[in-house]
Amino acid sequence: MKYVIWxxxxxxxxEERWLNEMSAQGMSFTDYSWCRYVFxxxxxGQYNYRIELLEYMPKHPESMAYLRFLEENxxxxxxTYLRWVYxxxxxxxxxxxxxxxxxxxIKHYQRINFFWTAMMIAEFAAAVSNLGIGIANLFLNExxxxxxxxxxxxxxxxxxxxxxxxxxxxxxxxxxKKLRQEKAIHE
Amino acid sequence: MPESxxxxxxxxxxxxxxxxxxxxxxxxxxMQTVRELSHERVNLGAGTLYGAINTLLEKSWIRxxxxxxxxxxxxxxxxxxxKSIVDSELLRLQELVETGxxxxxxxxx
Numbered sequence: 001m002k003y004v005i006w007x008x009x010x011x012x013x014x015e016e017r018w019l020n021e022m023s024a025q026g027m028s029f030t031d032y033s034w035c036r037y038v039f040x041x042x043x044x045g046q047y048n049y050r051i052e053l054l055e056y057m058p059k060h061p062e063s064m065a066y067l068r069f070l071e072e073n074x075x076x077x078x079x080t081y082l083r084w085v086y087x088x089x090x091x092x093x094x095x096x097x098x099x100x101x102x103x104x105x106i107k108h109y110q111r112i113n114f115f116w117t118a119m120m121i122a123e124f125a126a127a128v129s130n131l132g133i134g135i136a137n138l139f140l141n142e143x144x145x146x147x148x149x150x151x152x153x154x155x156x157x158x159x160x161x162x163x164x165x166x167x168x169x170x171x172x173x174x175x176x177k178k179l180r181q182e183k184a185i186h187e
Numbered sequence: 188m189p190e191s192x193x194x195x196x197x198x199x200x201x202x203x204x205x206x207x208x209x210x211x212x213x214x215x216x217x218m219q220t221v222r223e224l225s226h227e228r229v230n231l232g233a234g235t236l237y238g239a240i241n242t243l244l245e246k247s248w249i250r251x252x253x254x255x256x257x258x259x260x261x262x263x264x265x266x267x268x269x270k271s272i273v274d275s276e277l278l279r280l281q282e283l284v285e286t287g288x289x290x291x292x293x294x295x296x
Contacts, residue, residue, distance in 0.1 A: 052234065066237055072260050073215045073233045098234035101200050108234070187198050 003027060003039045010168055012051045012084070012112070019049040019086075032079035032086055047088040048096035053111050054083045083115070102183045109176045116169035123162035130155030197276050200239055203229055204249075205273050211252050211264040214240070248272055 009015035019029045019037075028042035029049060056063045058080040067077050067085070074093050078086040089096040099105045134151030137144045197205070200221075207220040217240075218231050231239075240263065243249045248269035252262040265273075 069214060069237050070233050072213070073218065073236075075233055095230060097230070097232040100230055100232035100235045101198060103198070104232070104235040104238050107238070187196075 001041050005037045005039065006035055007037060008035045010164065012053070016049060016051045019051075023047050023049060023088075029078060029086065029088070032081055034081070045091050048091050049078075050087045050089075050096060050098055052085050052087060052098055052108065053115055054085055055111060057083055058085060102179050102187060106176055106179045106183070109172055109179070113169060113172045113176060116165045116172065120162050120165035120169060123158045123165060127155050127159035127162055130158060196279065197272070199225075199229055200231055200235060201243070202273070202276060204231075204236070204239055204243065205265055205269055208249050208263055208265040208269070211262045213260040213262045215260075217263075243269070 007018075009018070022029060022039060023042070024045045026042055026044045027039040028047050029037060030040050031038035054060075054063045054066070058064070058067065070087065071077065075087050075089050075096070078088050080086070087096075087098070099108050130151045134148045134155055137148045137151070142148055203221040203224055204217055206224060207217050210220075212220065214233075214236060218233070218236060221229050221231050240249070244251065244263075246268075247266055249263045250266050252264055
């Protein structure tokens with residue numbers, strides 16, 4: 001049986017936990033496209049899932065080489081979305097962790113940190129220019145044209161998104177900081 | 188003998204990967220071997236291993252072996268430079284153990 005579940009996740013670690021919980025209940029995740037998760041029946045807990053942010057798009061030669069390496073090591077690429085990849089490995093083959101030392105964990109979190117920071121900057125830049133133009137035009141009694149409400153709406157939406165991305169990024173930064181402290185005393 | 192200016196400690200992962208590659212093998216075998224060598228203590232994640240292999244290749248501490256045509260999996264082995272790195276790491280570790288035992292570990296001897 002195939003099941004489709006529509007769901008939006010911002011936090012990839014929560015998403016990962018959810019996929020593993022579903023797998024534990026006998027629903028193994030098999031495909032993803034924007035907010036759409038496909039599951040099929042499987043023995044309870046057949047697979048462990050991990051989500052990773054790649055350095056490059058999945059079709060980039062560097063990423064292809066990495067994904068091929070993973071597949072040689074018993075890791076299956078379930079789906080890709082932008083630079084995100086959904087991976088799984090049969091639970092029978094033992095624990096499934098991609099990054100097992102501090103350095104590589106920090107590197108992965110840093111990639112995610114840059115990702116959210118870039119998104120945040122883009123949204124805040126759009127918010128500032130839209131709100132700025134919209135409000136300036138209001139002060140001029142919309143002499144420049146009747147477009148302020150449009151700018152204000154776009155400005156508020158992008159501002160909200162910027163705040164959301166900031167909220168997503170803060171815990172990641174916290175984790176990087178903690179791992180760095182850890183690294184100062186052992187590997 | 189190449190001059191070692193890599194005076195820092197090796198990470199556990201790197202140390203065990205180098206040891207594993209005294210016998211040529213591919214990625215999956217490296218993970219298994221490291222687990223065995225470390226009595227199940229060191230489990231290498233695939234992402235961590237991939238990064239380490241690339242770094243070690245860049246430093247020429249290991250090299251890829253031209254595989255047989257039918258094998259898609261790449262095999263690696265340690266180089267002479269890699270072995271000299273392991274040797275100097277062993278010296279460093281030995282010094283640590285000796286000093287540690289002398290000062291703190293009297294009863295463990």
